[in-house]
Amino acid sequence: MAVTLADIKKLRDMTGAGMMDVKKALEEANGDFEVAKDLLRKRGQAIAAKRSDREASEGCVLAKAENGFGCIVGVKCETDFVAKNADFVAMVKKILDIAMANKPQDLAALKGLDAGNGLTVEALVTERSGVTGEKMELSDYAFLAAAKVDAYNHLGNKLSSLVAASAADADHDTVHGVNMQVASMSPIALDADHVAQEVKDRELSVAIDKTKQDEVNKAIENALRKAGLNPAHADSDDHIESNMAKGWLTAEQAQIARDIRANVPAEAEANLNMKKIEMIAQGRLGKFLKESTLLEQQYILSESKELVKDVLKKMNVEIVDFKRITLNQE
Numbered sequence: 569m570a571v572t573l574a575d576i577k578k579l580r581d582m583t584g585a586g587m588m589d590v591k592k593a594l595e596e597a598n599g600d601f602e603v604a605k606d607l608l609r610k611r612g613q614a615i616a617a618k619r620s621d622r623e624a625s626e627g628c629v630l631a632k633a634e635n636g637f638g639c640i641v642g643v644k645c646e647t648d649f650v651a652k653n654a655d656f657v658a659m660v661k662k663i664l665d666i667a668m669a670n671k672p673q674d675l676a677a678l679k680g681l682d683a684g685n686g687l688t689v690e691a692l693v694t695e696r697s698g699v700t701g702e703k704m705e706l707s708d709y710a711f712l713a714a715a716k717v718d719a720y721n722h723l724g725n726k727l728s729s730l731v732a733a734s735a736a737d738a739d740h741d742t743v744h745g746v747n748m749q750v751a752s753m754s755p756i757a758l759d760a761d762h763v764a765q766e767v768k769d770r771e772l773s774v775a776i777d778k779t780k781q782d783e784v785n786k787a788i789e790n791a792l793r794k795a796g797l798n799p800a801h802a803d804s805d806d807h808i809e810s811n812m813a814k815g816w817l818t819a820e821q822a823q824i825a826r827d828i829r830a831n832v833p834a835e836a837e838a839n840l841n842m843k844k845i846e847m848i849a850q851g852r853l854g855k856f857l858k859e860s861t862l863l864e865q866q867y868i869l870s871e872s873k874e875l876v877k878d879v880l881k882k883m884n885v886e887i888v889d890f891k892r893i894t895l896n897q898e
Contacts, residue, residue, distance in 0.1 A: 571591055575594055576590050576591050579593070579605070589698070589699055593605075625895070627644035627704075627707070627726075627895050628643055628656060629642040629727060629893050630721055631664075631893075633730060634668070636736070638712050639711035639712075639730070640711070640729070642708030642895065643656075643659070643705070645703070651725070659696050666678075666683060672709070672711075674709070675706070678706070678709050689706065710730065710891040711891070712730045714732035716734075717733075718731045718733070718747045726895045726896050727751055727895070729890065729893075731744075731887060731890045732888050743887070746876060746890075748869070749865065750890045752868055753865050757860075757862070758861060760857045763861065771857075772850070775850075776846070779845050779848045780845055783841075783844075784836045784837060787833075788828060791828045795824050797817075797825055802825035802828075808822050862876055862887070863875070863887075867879045
């Protein structure tokens with residue numbers, strides 16, 4: 569049976585598959601549209617299975633918000649070429665619209681929603697994988713429901729964010745500006761009270777270890793200076809050897825430096841002032857929380873370096889939550 573251009577266009581509109589893939593499927597199906605759709609779907613499943621171990625690090629992330637609900641959808645693929653393809657972006661927009669209409673509560677629920685033409689959302693992605701020949705996965709989904717929700721999509725479709733305000737009449741420019749803050753500065757929580765205790769414990773532990781090492785390093789530097797040596801010439805065994813070869817250290821000085829580096833750390837660790845260590849570490853934790861929480865950050869749109877919380881107070885806006893999804897390496 570001859571396949572007409574009208575048949576190809578019809579099936580392409582139904583499936584979103586490429587022209588040549590549609591033509592081939594129709595020819596194999598002798599013009600039967602249902603059989604051709606199954607062939608395209610199976611081809612997509614086969615390619616998805618074949619490429620399941622490939623890394624999908626590119627993709628498209630999009631957000632949308634209206635009437636107090638907003639969501640972000642992310643679909644990954646293998647190459648930037650496919651990520652920028654109009655049909656691929658259109659598929660992500662379609663999934664985003666499906667999510668907005670149905671308000672699923674998690675990624676699994678989104679994958680199971682009806683995408684039309686007898687496909688679930690997950691099957692739609694698989695079918696597109698068959699068209700492009702690349703691994704694809706619906707990787708990310710987040711949503712917010714509040715009196716006012718704002719959506720922000722960064723140029724390039726690799727980063728999107730949502731911000732929720734407590735009042736529907738909250739100043740749009742302020743809410744959107746804070747949303748840009750979320751996208752740009754990647755806060756981990758609204759404020760210190762919203763940071764998980766395990767995160768605080770981990771950061772404090774890191775701060776304590778770093779402070780201890782700093783104190784040990786100071787003791788080594790002081791010992792080197794006391795011995796009449798430049799700490800920069802003896803900050804590692806490799807540098808000691810290198811600087812001795814350059815004539816900047818004598819063999820005797822090099823040995824003194826090695827002895828100091830070998831013996832001082834244990835003595836310094838044994839005499840650490842843990843009260844001082846704890847105070848410094850707490851200060852470092854406080855700095856981390858200030859830099860990493862939304863309300864305590866400096867507002868990126870403020871020329872006078874106001875904090876986000878002060879801008880919100882001035883504009884009588886309360887931000888209650890935010891979401892952020894990115895495919896960028898950070």
